[in-house]
Amino acid sequence: MPWIDACATTDIDEEDLIRFDHAGATYAIYHSPEGKFYATAGLCSHENVHLCDGLVMDHIIECPKHNGQFDYRTGEAKRAPVCINLKTYKTKVEAGRVFIEVS
Amino acid sequence: MSNRNYSLLGPDGKRAVEIGLAAAEWYHTDVPRKEMKAFMQRSDMPAIRDTVILYGLMILFAAIGIAFWPSPWTIPVWLAYGVLYGSASDSRWHEAGHGTAFKTLWMNNAVYEIASFMIMRNSATWRWSHARHHTDTYIVGRDPEIAVMRPGVLGKLLLSFVGIPEVWGxxxxxxxxxISGPTPDERTFVPQSEWPKVIRIARISLAIYAATIALALWMQSILPLMVIGLPRMYGAWHHIMTGLLQHGGLADNVIDHRLNSRTVYMNPVSRFIYWNMNYHVEHHMFPMVPYHALPALHAAIKHDLPAPNPSIAAAFAEMWPALNRQLQFEDYFLQRDLPKTAKPYRMDFHEAALGQTAAE
Incomplete structure (x- = not known):
């Protein structure tokens, strides 16, 4: 699986996320309150809304359209109207850059 | 002139999907990310304060009404209780359903279930109904929560002020x-995994109403129903009054909430009952902003919105003639002027959704 250079660690505030588009796909990259980075699919599994406009609360991302919630560490759907888990991707940090492993 | 078909299984909804109007990307006013994050922040305290006041007043009014029953002097107390039961429950259902009222999940869920029961909505069904309302706001054949259909049935709207069509339905x-779970139209927006919950909630509600009616029969008094059930009717007027203003007389089949939603400045009592949903353009454009942050959001984006109506009376004076005109001209809608600082309205899809071309 290729590792893709997505952004600088300083591009994302703690407890926030950004959108990252690559090869026709869209991803969401998160900076958790404890300083770790995570990546998920960029669109909500409910109705394809970009999660990048949503709200990060601890380890939860809330969709900006219908307030569905996921745990972005595992992709687990936590609150209706989302029922389908988000796809997650491995991340690593090297030399101040965040890489994600895309399939 | 078109004849709208509001059925979720009908041709208008099918056309909306075919032309890309359903689940489209809607217009949003640009708000810097840091500013929007601040607006979205959750807090328990405002909603705890408001919920203690709401339920405290309801208990107080019900206690006075029961203690002095059947004195006619209790009528004002029952009317006040009714508005809190039959109207404030609408806004609590709404905000707690979005999950934005409280920061704590279980608090949202608890208020949501209580409010859903009082406003007579199946909490499982209506969570999904409202999600669709936000995806496809006032898109004919897609939105299950269109309160004012065209042409409007004004008699039915007036009966709604005492809850008759809603309770009857x-x-x-x-x-x-x-008995059998969601109806066929409900199954178009409630996922199958939630159908057992729809049944469970309906059975619990049915049991509570059956117990209340049994108590009334045993007491040979209407008093139990004055506390549970009937206030959904005699206290409904406020949520209908404010609810009609949300979208009434405005555009349908558009992807710009400035065209199909209305912001109205209201008095503090109505804002408490309505939990700030008078900022309705702002709510639809950014549904993750809690009710208590909507006035600040309004201040930040009003340069991009049509001017709010200055009062409930002024909003009705604007809306009611438009509803009357729609009786004759179904396609008519109010299009308010935008300030010079605003970006133009987005009318994409509007003609196509009605089966028309732009030249027609």
Whole structure:
């Protein structure tokens, strides 16, 4: 699986996320309150809304359209109207850059 | 002139999907990310304060009404209780359903279930209904929560002020849900995994109403129903008054909430009952902003919105003639002027959704 250079660690505030588009796909990259980075699919599994406009609360991302919630560490759907888990991707940090492993 | 078909299984909804109007990307006013994050922040305290006041007043009014029953001097107390039961429950259902009222999940869920029961909505069904309302706001054949259909049936709207059409529709729906689950139209927006919950909620509601009616028969008094059930009717007027203003007389089949939603400045009492949903353009454009942050959001984006109506009376003076005109001209809608600082309205899809071309 290729590792893709997505952004600088300083591009994302703690407890926030950004959108990252690559090869026709869209991803969401998160900076958790404890300083770790995570990546998920960029669109909500409910109705394809970009999660990048949503709200990060601890380890939860809330969709900006219908307030569905996921745990972005595992992709687990936590609150209706989302029922389908988000796809997650491995991340690593090297030399101040965040890489994600895309399939 | 078109004839709208509001059925979720009908041709208008099918056309909306075909032309890309359903689940489209809607217009949003640009708000810097840091500013929007601040607006979205959750807090328990405002909603705890408001909920203690709401339920405290309801208990107080009900206690006075029961203690002095059947004195006619209790009528004002029952009217006040009714508005809190039959109207404030609408806004609590709404905000707690979004999950934005409280920061704590269980608090949102608890208030949501209580409010859903009082406003006579199956909490499982309506969570999904409202999600669709936000995806496809006032898109004909897609939105299950269109309060003012065209041409409007004004008599039905007036009866809604005392809850008659809603309660009349709720009772058989509750019984159907309790026996066989969601109705065919409900199954278009409620996922199958939630159908057992729809049944469970309907059975619990049915049991509470049956117990209340049994108590009334045993006491040979209407008093139990004055506390549970009937206030959904005699206290409904406020949520209908404010609810009609949300979208009434405005555009349908558009992807710009500035065209189909209305912001109205209201008095503090109505804002408490309505939990700031008078900022309705702002709510639809950014549904993750809690009710208590909507006035600040309004201040930040009003340069991009049509001017709010200055009062409830002024909003009705604007809306009611438009509803009357729609009786004759179904396609008519109010298009308010935008300030010079605003970006133009987005009218994409509007003609196509009506089966028309732009030249027609």
């Amino acid at each position: 709720y009772i058989p729906r509750m019984i159907t849900n309790a």
